[in-house]
Amino acid sequence: MAGSGRLTREFFARDAIVVAPELLNLVLVGRGAAGRIVEAEAYGGELDAASHAYRGATRRNATMFGPPGHLYVYFTYGMHHCANVVCGPEGVARAVLIRALAPLRGLGAMRRRRGGHLSDVELCSGPAKLCQALGIDRADDGADLVSGGGLALVDDATPPPADPRCGRRVGLSARTGEAAVHPWRFAVPGDPNVSAAGWALE
DNA sequence: GGGGGGATTCGG
């Protein structure tokens, strides 16, 4: 294994489809809490009808076109935030959506931000849930995960699974056409924070 | 300047 600590900018500068399975088991730290990434999806920019960057740069997706290793946060359905790790070289819009975390530390803070009396698995088992649990919103769009202060992505020497679960991405509308069939969703096999549904490859 | 849709979640 390659030691522990912060990751390099070069780690994120590769294509999202390469980085996505390697994000599994890395730890997202911040806001008095931490969670291990157990589910992630790659998005392929202008080549991918399901990507926010499919039709080029806009104010909303600008962070995806910036340098790798930053966080692209977007607001959706009028009430939810989702967080992506920007990949690829600067100017190339690639990203990996973080879909689930295994809570590691600060479960009290997570539970307070999520509200209600939730089980551990209910805290971060979804892309909008984990943002709420860590207090991530649009103000965090562009945050630097490599050298920033508030949020960081670190390697705690837990390697990614040798046999990650792979399947279709979640929640894509029929309009995205064949982009929906790509097996660009990855997860840690057997982790209870990963939803069981939607893994069909055909 | 207006309307439709969205990488979701939760409750009925």
Next chain:
DNA sequence: CGAATCCCCCCG
């Protein structure tokens, strides 16, 4: 299964 409920994008 529909509501919640905002931002962005496209079209006129």
